[in-house]
Amino acid sequence: MSPRLRIRSQTFRSTSSAFTFDVPVDNGLKRSCRSVRKRKKRVLYPEGTSRKAPTQGSSAANYLLVFLLLILAFQVFNAIENLDDNLLRYDILGLEKTLWREVIGQPTALALLVKSLSQYLNTHVHDCPMVLSLHGPTGTGKSFVGRLIAKHFEMVAGHHLVFRLYARSHCPDDGATCATRITAMVKEAVQKAEQEEKVPLIVFDDVEALPEEVLDLLQVLTGPNQPPEHLSAIYILIGSLGHEIVSKFVVRNASLCSLQPLELDSLVKGHLASWLSQKHPLYSNTLPIPFGLLGREHIRHCFWEEMITEGFVPAEQEMENLLSELQYVLSGECEYALTGCKSVVSRVNQMHWKENHTCAGSL
Ligand SMILES: Nc1ncnc2c1ncn2[C@@H]1O[C@H](COP(=O)(O)OP(=O)(O)OP(=O)(O)O)[C@@H](O)[C@H]1O
Incomplete structure (x- = not known):
């Protein structure tokens, strides 16, 4: 027996125990053919059907997803509103x-x-x-x-x-x-x-x-x-x-x-x-x-505000006199009042009182 015939008969023996007329299929051979052969791109449609690609059907999952996203957005919006509400x-x-x-x-x-x-x-x-x-x-x-x-x-x-x-x-x-x-x-x-x-x-x-x-x-x-x-x-x-x-x-x-x-x-x-x-x-x-020490200009501001509240505007010299009555700590060119604006109210009241009494005396 030629070597070729011997191989064939061995393949037969390995795939079927009885003799048939079917052509034996070698799996390894088939796999290699599959990888080599190109598929036809043409799509075979059944007779009498539309040749358009089927449109994608809407799924219930999509609706559910949109619904969940809406709930999430609503909750985030609500939380932000609540924060603002509290501050308001x-x-x-x-x-x-x-x-x-x-x-x-x-x-x-x-x-x-x-x-x-x-x-x-x-x-x-x-x-x-x-x-x-x-x-x-x-x-x-x-x-x-x-x-x-x-x-x-x-x-x-x-x-x-x-x-x-x-x-x-x-x-x-x-x-x-x-x-x-x-x-x-x-x-x-x-x-x-x-x-x-x-x-x-x-x-x-x-x-x-x-x-x-x-x-x-x-x-x-x-x-x-x-x-x-x-x-x-x-x-x-x-x-x-x-x-x-x-x-x-x-x-x-x-x-x-x-x-x-x-x-x-x-x-x-x-x-x-x-x-x-x-x-x-x-x-x-x-x-x-x-709360830091207040500078001379801050004290001036305090005096000014207090006087305006009391209904009179001091002359420049009057303001300087009031400011110089206070004690300051000096550092470089800056002056800081040791008692801050604490005595401002009492001093303005004093001034007011003096002014009223002077007026009363002159009448
Ligand atoms: N920074 C400021 N701005 C405006 N006004 C002020 C300021 N600091 C003090 N005053 C005025 O001085 C007054 C006395 O100040 P306040 O009683 O707040 O001082 P304090 O820092 O509490 O001092 P203490 O520790 O001695 O109590 C206040 O009622 C206010 O009229």
């Missing part, structure tokens, strides 16, 4: 305008205050209360700002959700009694606020005069581990603690005379924060807001 409810823009109109020479403090209040009031759900502590030398506007914010909140949230406490008048007795009274008061405030879905405001003025027990209580109240209704609240602590740090910084950078907001923010805040947290652990929960 507390009229933060109105508060910002009032602060910038009334407060002189404290751009860093005002920017920080407005930014933190609007961030906190963006939402009603919070995981800890917000505590702002205002620090700086006397007469620079800390209590004034506290009063303006409290008045604003009384208007937008209601008197019953705003508490103003002056250490000396609200804590005349021993620390433990005062702490019990404050605990009851804060509890009442947060419960009322929760019922109305609002945020209460609690302002403590003259914090240095608070007894140690009250400072410890405040540390607990302003911490994160609290009953849920205590987590949504704003505390403002006002005191002169750390005033030396702020004053030193302002005087050292006096070559600028008017400080850039960011410089006072970054330098004083970092140093002040660590210094304060060493004084009492309460301050590790707070955001310190620095």
Whole structure:
């Protein structure tokens, strides 16, 4: 047998056990043919049908997808609306305008205050209360700002959700009694606020005069581990603690005379924060807001505003006399008033009184 015939007979043997007339198909051969042969591109349509390609049928999945996307867009829109609603409810823009109109020479403090209040009031759900502590030398506007914010909140949230406490008048007795009274008061405030879905405001003025027990209580109240209704609240602590740090910084950078907001923010805040947290652990929960010394021009502005309010405009010399009655710390070409605008009101009143009496005497 020739070698060719032998191969054939071997293939037959491997594919069929009985003899047939079918031509044996070699799988390997078939695979190679398939890869070599080109398919015809012509499509064979059945007789009597349209030769156009079938249009893609609309699937229910597409409708479902569009529907889900619409729901998602609606929810995102709603969430953004709610954020705006909350800010509108507390009229933060109105508060910002009032602060910038009334407060002189404290751009860093005002920017920080407005930014933190609007961030906190963006939402009603919070995981800890917000505590702002205002620090700086006397007469620079800390209590004034506290009063303006409290008045604003009384208007937008209601008197019953705003508490103003002056250490000396609200804590005349021993620390433990005062702490019990404050605990009851804060509890009442947060419960009322929760019922109305609002945020209460609690302002403590003259914090240095608070007894140690009250400072410890405040540390607990302003911490994160609290009953849920205590987590949504704003505390403002006002005191002169750390005033030396702020004053030193302002005087050292006096070559600028008017400080850039960011410089006072970054330098004083970092140093002040660590210094304060060493004084009492309460301050590790707070955001310190620095109130810088006021320059001579700021004091002039204070006098001017107060006189306009009282209904008279001073002569240039009169203004210079008033300004020179105050004490200043000198740094380079800059003068900073040691008592800020604190005595402005009393001096203008004195002037007013003198003027009235002179007039009465001359009549
Ligand atoms: N930056 C300021 N802008 C406008 N007015 C001011 C400013 N600072 C002080 N005043 C005026 O001076 C008065 C006294 O200021 P304020 O009581 O706020 O000072 P303070 O910083 O709280 O000082 P202290 O630490 O001594 O209490 C205010 O009622 C206000 O009339």
